[in-house]
Amino acid sequence: MSKFLRGLFLAVIALYFIGPQLAMARFAFQSIPTPLLTWDRIFEGWSLKALITAFGKPELWAVTRTSLMLAVLTTLVVLALLVPVAVAVEIKAPKLKPWITGVTLIPWVVPPIALVVGVAGTFRNVWPGYLVSPLAMVPFYALWAMPFTYRSLDAGLRAINARTLYEAGVSLGASPGTVLRRVLVPNLVAAVFASAGLTVALVLGEFAFASLLLKETLPTYLASYQLSSPKGGMALAFVVMILTALALHFVVRMLAKRGVEFTPGGM
């Protein structure tokens, strides 16, 4: 009975996710007017024309470059900030954990509009040039990625029993920095890649901050392109989603081959 219910539950979940993707793919890649997209015509008129047209727009590659650059920089900033904090809290001050976890949640409590207005209002007076560059998005994205990045790192640290590994390292004469570099970080690779993957996925899909700050990123471009070319916009969104999923899958498999497993809390 429980097996049947499990199967049923999985089937409903799969339908919930696959249904919209299929509708999206049909709208984007079938050259058939939308009212005529019935089940009996599911194999008719498939074409990559909308996607090829979208790929021909030079603006697409410019915003893709911007978004990828933002994704890489955000990932580096988030990891540089949070790896030492998560390690220090786990090893030196585990009692602070509930507080730190609470602090990392704050960005999700503050709506993007409030964050943007507050930051923009402040920096326009003290540093007018700050919000001109697309790089100004990095701190916003870093804040936004903090809650799940911290959780992923925290789960990774608990999974490897970081505290005793640290103690084992220093008992062998290594300095705390050496233990971090030679023991903890190499064993946190799964959690670090999970955090990085989630951060990249977030940056490639984030719309609110970019739109409010009037920046051209991949999501804002997709939104505006969809207005002029609905099928092309949908085709691009579909491809971005598939590529992101494939990239995450590739990373997980690559690490699995090296014997690194992703824990549920770490991914």
Add this chain to the structure above:
Amino acid sequence: MASVHLAGIRKTFGSSVALESLDLEIASGEMVCLLGPSGCGKTTALRILAGFERPDAGRVVVEGTDITELPPQKRGFGMVFQDYSLFPNLTARDNVEFGLSIRKVDKAKRAASVDRLMEITRLTEHAAKYPHQMSGGQKQRVALARALATEPRVLLLDEPLSALDAKVRESLRVEIRRIQQETGVTTLFVTHDQHEAMAVADRVGVMEEGRLVQIDPPQVIYSRPATPFVAQFVGTVNTLAAQRDPSTGAWSVLGAPAEVVGMGQVDPAGASSVVVRPEQLQLTGGHGSPGTITSVSFLGAITRVGIQVEGAEVVADLMAGSVGTVAVGDRVTVAVRTDAGPVVAATR
């Protein structure tokens, strides 16, 4: 090798006192086991010696030098943890080599030292394995080799065998003792397992609620416990009523004469009960108290028999072949063996 002195150590965690006036001296090359139930402070004492906890009061002295404030990485100790704590990203050999590479030991010297330790711990054929490819016993041997590789002044073992199954535990504790004697390293071994402590230590320190209540060679701990707690924690005991003839000073237990000694420094003269080990009891056809057998457990070399006698339930360990067939419900006569050493007065 180094002598160790934990002098007047006190440690609290919030309102709970983990250690109170702990004084422990370990001679150079000696192996001392701290034994006690969970929460008695034995691991805290080891962590203070390792430098992972700071005492609220007292000093940690090694070879006459106060190292209380010295960070763990500068103490020159080796430590083996309960959960092995091997570095998962390194092979067995690289784990063992870690401490030497930190000390920037010359490569050839390092290789020779690691080879020797891998051989001593019988790990040579497992050198290329990662921790997740090894059994619990192999992992703990790697942890031991890793801790010994840096030729530590003091070796600290924090319940190193408790995660292993009984057979591996038994063989590994023999190996630990052998290696400790071969290397002559001063060792503090923490465990809650009395058999382990008795089997490996030069001296056993029994701890109760943050205090060291007795530290002596295993034989003394067992046969002359200083407190009822030690008697009960180390082995099985029966508490029996005892009578003393005030005119002659002679004792009788279970209706027969018995030799009684004091517990710790306490004069047994006023005692009214004694603790008797199961192997100090026998079934006899002569003097003794009548009782009824309530349980019989065959344990290989011995048979453990439960007996209802003088209103109390006692257990007696009988050597295989020393008695005929006994069964639950049999009426027997129980007495204290006169050839198995004195029994210990339990109360004043």
